[in-house]
Amino acid sequence: MTSLPQYVFWTSLTSLLFATTFTAGGSLNDVISVAPAAPNTSRPSSYTNASTILADLLSDYDIRLRPGFGGDALLLTMDVIIASFDAISEVDMDYTLTMYLHQYWTDERLSWSPDSPIDEMTLSGEFSQNIWVPDTFLANDKHSFLHEVTERNKMLRIGSDGKIAYGMRLTSTLSCSMNLRNFPLDAQNCTVEIESYGYTTSEVLMKWNHPLAVHGVEQADVPQFTITGYQTEDSIVSTATGSYQRLSLVFQLQRSVGYFIFQTYLPCVLIVMLSWVSFWINHEATSARVALGITTVLTMTTISTGVRQSLPRISYVKSIDIYLVMCFVFVFAALLEYAAVNYSYWGSERRQRKSGEEGWPVNKEDRESAVNVQKWVPSGFMDVSFVLPVASVAIVKRFIDD
Numbered sequence: 001m002t003s004l005p006q007y008v009f010w011t012s013l014t015s016l017l018f019a020t021t022f023t024a025g026g027s028l029n030d031v032i033s034v035a036p037a038a039p040n041t042s043r044p045s046s047y048t049n050a051s052t053i054l055a056d057l058l059s060d061y062d063i064r065l066r067p068g069f070g071g072d073a074l075l076l077t078m079d080v081i082i083a084s085f086d087a088i089s090e091v092d093m094d095y096t097l098t099m100y101l102h103q104y105w106t107d108e109r110l111s112w113s114p115d116s117p118i119d120e121m122t123l124s125g126e127f128s129q130n131i132w133v134p135d136t137f138l139a140n141d142k143h144s145f146l147h148e149v150t151e152r153n154k155m156l157r158i159g160s161d162g163k164i165a166y167g168m169r170l171t172s173t174l175s176c177s178m179n180l181r182n183f184p185l186d187a188q189n190c191t192v193e194i195e196s197y198g199y200t201t202s203e204v205l206m207k208w209n210h211p212l213a214v215h216g217v218e219q220a221d222v223p224q225f226t227i228t229g230y231q232t233e234d235s236i237v238s239t240a241t242g243s244y245q246r247l248s249l250v251f252q253l254q255r256s257v258g259y260f261i262f263q264t265y266l267p268c269v270l271i272v273m274l275s276w277v278s279f280w281i282n283h284e285a286t287s288a289r290v291a292l293g294i295t296t297v298l299t300m301t302t303i304s305t306g307v308r309q310s311l312p313r314i315s316y317v318k319s320i321d322i323y324l325v326m327c328f329v330f331v332f333a334a335l336l337e338y339a340a341v342n343y344s345y346w347g348s349e350r351r352q353r354k355s356g357e358e359g360w361p362v363n364k365e366d367r368e369s370a371v372n373v374q375k376w377v378p379s380g381f382m383d384v385s386f387v388l389p390v391a392s393v394a395i396v397k398r399f400i401d402d
């Protein structure tokens with residue numbers, strides 16, 4: 001005797017079977033023969049049918065030979081969905097991308113009768129070990145992996161006409177050579193290069209699955225960059241072993257300067273302004289002025305060390321180097337200014353002592369002129385200091401324009 005839940009379950013199952021048979025084009029008689037709402041634990045025949053088809057397909061299948069072997073080149077279409085766009089590293093000159101890569105081709109050996117009620121089969125990724133699959137690789141990848149949670153992220157779908165869709169989800173770290181001359185106001189082009197490892201253009205032709213070749217770029221969020229655009233390209237790469245088709249996806253990235261404004265530019269401006277404070281401190285307060293000068297110089301060193309740590313050891317001059325060096329020069333000049341003032345002050349006192357005058361200079365005028373900042377600083381220094389941020393930015397800008 002079946003309980004009520006069990007009864008409901010079996011009824012649903014048979015209705016499902018009913019629907020399947022009906023939509024798959026089975027005759028009404030078939031439907032009626034399946035209809036009885038009694039528990040039937042034997043395998044529905046569509047399993048057997050599918051298993052028979054698969055066994056048939058693989059019975060004389062030679063996995064080593066590409067579809068259309070000996071004939072025309074196989075047409076391999078691709079599309080890519082960008083799942084996420086992760087860390088871009090200037091130090092290693094690479095970036096990390098998680099994407100779905102789909103490849104489509106036709107293998108006539110894997111087609112079966114169109115009369116069969118089954119016209120498409122989605123199989124587990126493991127099935128790809130039994131059939132020929134393209135030897136696609138990412139030409140500029142450093143290391144990649146397929147995701148394995150909860151199962152290996154691979155998909156294989158075969159249609160009755162032999163059309164195959166083969167998908168996988170992978171995370172790849174791809175090299176991207178960067179020109180950092182304009183750093184941090186630079187733009188970079190990073191690519192994904194897809195190529196067949198062994199098959200030359202006479203055997204496998206790849207093309208982008210236009211117009212839906214790339215998805216998900218709009219949703220991708222890249223730290224520190226904005227994606228201003230992307231392009232798909234295809235080219236032929238000639239190597240010693242032949243010429244291969246290469247599909248490239250080029251991302252155009254523009255660095256967002258906001259991070260550097262707060263981490264570098266603003267602190268530098270403030271440190272330079274801090275170094276001016278010593279101009280208003282009494283020249284006799286040696287320890288205060290020296291401490292201020294040294295501290296600002298050291299802080300500038302620290303800031304430039306911080307910036308350098310996030311960059312590779314490239315020998316050419318970057319925009320940010322010019323800016324930092326300019327700031328450093330101004331801070332250093334403020335320290336030197338004190339040395340000059342101090343020297344002139346004590347020097348003039350010694351002169352006065354030698355000339356027989358007693359004690360501390362009587363001539364107040366002389367004493368003032370000895371300490372007067374304006375006299376010892378090259379004329380215009382103060383003005384230049386005030387326009388430092390503007391001047392440096394202008395210099396940086398000029399380098400960018402070059």
Ligand SMILES: *[C@@H]1O[C@H](CO)[C@@H](O)[C@H](O)[C@H]1NC(C)=O
Pocket residue numbers: 038039040041042043044045
């Ligand atoms: C179970 O179903 C199969 C075919 O789907 C049929 O041949 C068999 O007679 C059924 N068994 C019962 C007990 O209904």
Ligand SMILES: *[C@@H]1O[C@H](CO)[C@@H](O)[C@H](O)[C@H]1NC(C)=O
Pocket residue numbers: 024026044045046049116117
């Ligand atoms: C199994 O395949 C045969 C012919 O290939 C078809 O007549 C039959 O209806 C199929 N059975 C099911 C359940 O799909």
Ligand SMILES: *[C@@H]1O[C@H](CO)[C@@H](O)[C@H](O)[C@H]1NC(C)=O
Pocket residue numbers: 187188189252
């Ligand atoms: C990136 O590619 C675009 C389009 O091909 C080009 O106009 C631009 O100059 C490139 N940028 C860099 C930094 O190479």
